[in-house]
Amino acid sequence: MGSHTPSKLPAIDFTKPELKPGTDQWDSVKVQVQQALQEFGCFQALFDKIPLEIRETIFSASEELFDLPLEIKSQNVSKTPYHGYIGQHPKIPLFESINFDDAHVLENVEAQTRTFWPQGNIIFSEIIQSYAKGIIELDQMIKRMILEIFQVEKYMDEHMKSSEYLLKLIRYEGPRTSEAQVGLGAHTDLDLVTILYQNEVNGLGVQSSSTGEWIDCIPSKDSFIVIIGESLHAWLNGRLKATYHRVMLSGDKPRYSVGLFTVPKAGYMIKAPEELVDEAHPMLYKPFDYTELYSMRFHASNEGRYTESGLKGYCV
Ligand SMILES: O=C(O)CCC(=O)C(=O)O
Numbered sequence: 001m002g003s004h005t006p007s008k009l010p011a012i013d014f015t016k017p018e019l020k021p022g023t024d025q026w027d028s029v030k031v032q033v034q035q036a037l038q039e040f041g042c043f044q045a046l047f048d049k050i051p052l053e054i055r056e057t058i059f060s061a062s063e064e065l066f067d068l069p070l071e072i073k074s075q076n077v078s079k080t081p082y083h084g085y086i087g088q089h090p091k092i093p094l095f096e097s098i099n100f101d102d103a104h105v106l107e108n109v110e111a112q113t114r115t116f117w118p119q120g121n122i123i124f125s126e127i128i129q130s131y132a133k134g135i136i137e138l139d140q141m142i143k144r145m146i147l148e149i150f151q152v153e154k155y156m157d158e159h160m161k162s163s164e165y166l167l168k169l170i171r172y173e174g175p176r177t178s179e180a181q182v183g184l185g186a187h188t189d190l191d192l193v194t195i196l197y198q199n200e201v202n203g204l205g206v207q208s209s210s211t212g213e214w215i216d217c218i219p220s221k222d223s224f225i226v227i228i229g230e231s232l233h234a235w236l237n238g239r240l241k242a243t244y245h246r247v248m249l250s251g252d253k254p255r256y257s258v259g260l261f262t263v264p265k266a267g268y269m270i271k272a273p274e275e276l277v278d279e280a281h282p283m284l285y286k287p288f289d290y291t292e293l294y295s296m297r298f299h300a301s302n303e304g305r306y307t308e309s310g311l312k313g314y315c316v
């Protein structure tokens, strides 16, 4: 008695073939998105446009990549903080990741792939590109729905033109403990929207934006976890909160996940549109360039001045 049933993230069906703006189906899914974002700040999206074969092989491709010797992986450096290979960090020892910029363009993936396999690896590149292409379709539907919810859909084209896509492959080593260990500490993402997909090893938790309760995500092969980032929170002038999330792991199996991060292009100033600013809703954040803020947050975190919300530290 009195026991509390843990909440489950709502699962919203994006698989209907006729899911097009202006249709009844679209409006009904949009209402579910609105409710889920108000209550949890997050939801699972059921989506079948990425062939199951690609969804399965993305994890074996990821395994092939992370199994390469460390000397090869660490050659994949980038001038952009957090891009390229990340691993062996003392604060997150189980975590490794590799980012692919604009991975829906095959030539980009192939060029980056050659830093790992000098002769190229076309099968790997095609899996990454095909996954990225499909998941971007889901991202764009979700973004359009969110803009419609706040009646600012006239900015959709501007959003599309000013955004780029980062595909991040992630591996967490199994900690070989029965007690959960931190894979990635609680944080918000700085981007606009993140869409996560994982292998069968669970561990992702999200914090409900209305109650603060931590909810374990138990997605299926057909579901993707949708998370709101701080840039969208700022652009919407606080109408949606950025979702806190973390990864806790136990057991010995590695957890593989893949995240699509939509990020504003360098030089694009994130500024809430006038429709969302009034006396009752004064502008919460000074306009900012995502890339600048991102690198400030990165350097601050290296100097130990990391604040959980980069925006609160720099843009108020
Ligand atoms: O591995 C996951 O599911 C979460 C990854 C994540 O939160 C991140 O890379 O920002």
Ligand SMILES: [Fe+2]
Binding pocket: 187, 188, 189, 194, 245
């Ligand atoms: Fe994250």
